[in-house]
Amino acid sequence: MFAVGHMASAYLLGKGLSKVLRIKLNIPILLVLSILPDVDIIYDFFTGSDLHRGPTHSIVVALIAFIPLFIIYRKKVIPYFLALISHSLIGDFFIGGRLQLFWPFSTTQYGLHELGSYYIGITDPVNIALELSLFVIATLVLYKSGDWKVFFKSNKTNLVLIIPIATVLLPSTLGYPFSAPLLLTAPPLAIAHLFYLMLFSIAVLKTLFYLYNKYFQHSIKKTQPINSNSNLVTGRS
Known part of the structure; x- marks a missing residue:
């Protein structure tokens, strides 16, 4: 499954769970x-x-990594854990397969195809239709719930969005690890990728600009009175 499907399905899953558990979600981290x-x-x-x-x-590996978080944050971490394992158990299990779900205890590959079912590749029309549907639904929920506003705020956690930008969105849009750019092989999905790429880039750049003004410009202002006082002592104007 492409990044669009993974993010859309995890967002919808996390959004639903947050209401059931009555907890507030950090959308970028999810x-x-x-x-x-x-x-x-x-x-x-x-x-x-x-x-x-x-x-x-x-x-x-996911469970081991989350054990300390479960101990500290308890039910608050459930949506994030499910977002992580949904990548394998929902997205890639049905689309593509060949997952080493129980590494390091076993390198056996698992997936819907490995269980004897019809193989659905990542560029299969079935998957493209599925991901586009998830993207549309997730975007509507994102807009209606007001969660889209998170990406236009200067929040340090928005910087984690550099990870999807650099690892999946930008490379896949340009063509890696595929034979050609998504704009040529799956234009509708490419548009969805560009949507997330633009949204995440805005969030990251806005936060970086805010931090620059807060820390760098502030440090410059703090040195200005010192320079003025030194000029008075030396008699320089």
Whole structure:
């Protein structure tokens, strides 16, 4: 499944759970966790390895990583944990398969196809239609709930959106790890990718600009009185 489907399904799942559990969601972190297993794509690019859908897609690894968070935050962490494992158990299990779900205890690959069902590839029309449907529904919920406003606020947690920008959205839009850019192979999905890419970029740039003004400009202003006093002592104007 492409990043669009992972993020849309995780957002809808997390949004529903947040109402049931009566907790407030951090939308950027939720979305980042939904695509985090795909960081192995970038690792493969730089190392020439073939680890995609391996250790980072393991639900064992996810559970171990979240145990301390469950102890500290209890039910508040449930939507984030489900966002992470939904990548493997929902998105990639049905689309593509070949997941090492129980690594490091087993390297056996799992998926709907491995269970004997029809193989649905990532560029299959069925998957494209599914992801576009999820994207439209998630976008409508995002707008109606007002969650879209998060991306136009200067919040430090928005900086985590650099991860999906650099690891999945920008590379896949340009064509990696596929044979051609999405604009050529799946134009509707490319538009959805560009939507998230633009939204996340706005959030990151706005936050960086805010932090620059807050810390860098503030430090300059603090040094100005010192310089003025030193000029008075030396008699310089």
